[in-house]
Amino acid sequence: MDCKKLRNWFRKNAAELPWRLSDLDAPRDPYAVWISETMLQQTQVSTVRDYFTRWMKRFPDIETLAATTEEEVFKYWQGLGYYSRARNILKTAKIVAEGATQKFPQARKELEALPGIGAYTAGAILSLAFHQQEAILDGNLVRIFSRLYAIGILPVDSKEAADTYWDYAREVADSPKAYMHNEALMELGRTVCKVKNPECTSCPLRDTCRAHLENRTAEFPPSKKHIQKDWHGTVLIIESSDHKILAIHGGQKFFKNQFTLPHFESPRSATAGLPAQAESYINTDHVAVVENIGIFKHNITIHKIECDVLHIKLSSKAPVRNKLAKTAHEIQWIERSDATEFFANSFCLKALALLKP
Numbered sequence: 001m002d003c004k005k006l007r008n009w010f011r012k013n014a015a016e017l018p019w020r021l022s023d024l025d026a027p028r029d030p031y032a033v034w035i036s037e038t039m040l041q042q043t044q045v046s047t048v049r050d051y052f053t054r055w056m057k058r059f060p061d062i063e064t065l066a067a068t069t070e071e072e073v074f075k076y077w078q079g080l081g082y083y084s085r086a087r088n089i090l091k092t093a094k095i096v097a098e099g100a101t102q103k104f105p106q107a108r109k110e111l112e113a114l115p116g117i118g119a120y121t122a123g124a125i126l127s128l129a130f131h132q133q134e135a136i137l138d139g140n141l142v143r144i145f146s147r148l149y150a151i152g153i154l155p156v157d158s159k160e161a162a163d164t165y166w167d168y169a170r171e172v173a174d175s176p177k178a179y180m181h182n183e184a185l186m187e188l189g190r191t192v193c194k195v196k197n198p199e200c201t202s203c204p205l206r207d208t209c210r211a212h213l214e215n216r217t218a219e220f221p222p223s224k225k226h227i228q229k230d231w232h233g234t235v236l237i238i239e240s241s242d243h244k245i246l247a248i249h250g251g252q253k254f255f256k257n258q259f260t261l262p263h264f265e266s267p268r269s270a271t272a273g274l275p276a277q278a279e280s281y282i283n284t285d286h287v288a289v290v291e292n293i294g295i296f297k298h299n300i301t302i303h304k305i306e307c308d309v310l311h312i313k314l315s316s317k318a319p320v321r322n323k324l325a326k327t328a329h330e331i332q333w334i335e336r337s338d339a340t341e342f343f344a345n346s347f348c349l350k351a352l353a354l355l356k357p
């Protein structure tokens with residue numbers, strides 16, 4: 001991830017929020033971070049603004065909060081829902097205020113031992129208030145990582161998925177600017193990389209975002225309801241005698257809106273000889289050699305893919321014009337030397353990697 005671009009974007013686009021300081025590099029008050037992050041769980045920023053301002057006026061610090069009653073706390077929480085959050089806030093305030101130092105602990109383990117403080121809130125307090133290189137992970141960051149790196153692990157709340165996303169979160173936080181990376185990603189997820197219709201054209205990460213580059217943002221993160229399906233297919237690398245490779249747009253299983261290599265579903269071990277599907281793209285009288293050059297594996301959302309790759313060499317040059325224009329397909333012949341740049345998706349790149357020099 002290009003963290004510099006992310007930071008530059010955040011400096012220009014950070015919204016003014018009552019819990020955010022105008023100096024984005026200044027360490028925050030841990031109490032304010034804790035209250036705002038707890039309020040923001042399950043609740044929109046627009047709603048939390050006023051609640052936070054009222055709260056901080058009534059309970060400006062942890063000592064004032066610890067000295068109050070549950071009834072009074074509920075009065076200032078009313079309307080935010082999930083009252084266990086308010087109850088836990090009061091419990092934690094009392095524990096901290098009555099502790100030896102009367103200060104927030106500065107270690108993840110101790111913070112996570114406090115009522116209502118989980119891995120996310122602990123990471124937020126440690127990074128935003130104490131400028132520690134600590135990671136955070138919430139739904140916003142999971143969505144961004146899933147799209148950036150095309151992570152399709154299912155179920156999305158499995159241990160494997162959580163470990164993968166936390167690894168990415170730690171990578172982002174492995175910097176003296178972790179506080180800014182964490183907050184910028186939260187903001188990016190809220191305002192740009194939204195659940196529906198992400199605004200990729202204004203995203204600072206668009207140049208390296210796989211979901212965006214492969215036109216597959218709607219596929220990530222994969223839905224909890226999805227069950228992974230095995231899909232076996234064949235990819236055709238059709239090469240003319242003047243070393244051009246056939247690219248096709250339309251009529252394919254994957255990558256409907258971009259050029260890809262021809263591919264189709266096929267049973268396992270049914271890839272000997274020239275498949276009938278090749279006739280859709282070329283004059284099969286000009287086929288000189290058909291060779292199965294290997295198999296690759298790939299995941300696309302719910303599809304756990306395994307593909308045989310057939311290299312079909314032609315005895316003729318690539319036609320100047322696409323004579324199959326009457327079909328729904330659009331065909332282009334790409335110089336073999338330009339193919340890896342042209343086919344931007346990793347599905348095609350894995351197939352092309354099997355080509356012999």
Ligand code: SF4
Pocket residue numbers: 144147148192193194198199200201203204205206207209210211212217
């Ligand atoms: S390019 Fe689009 S999908 Fe990718 S991180 Fe940015 S907003 Fe999200």
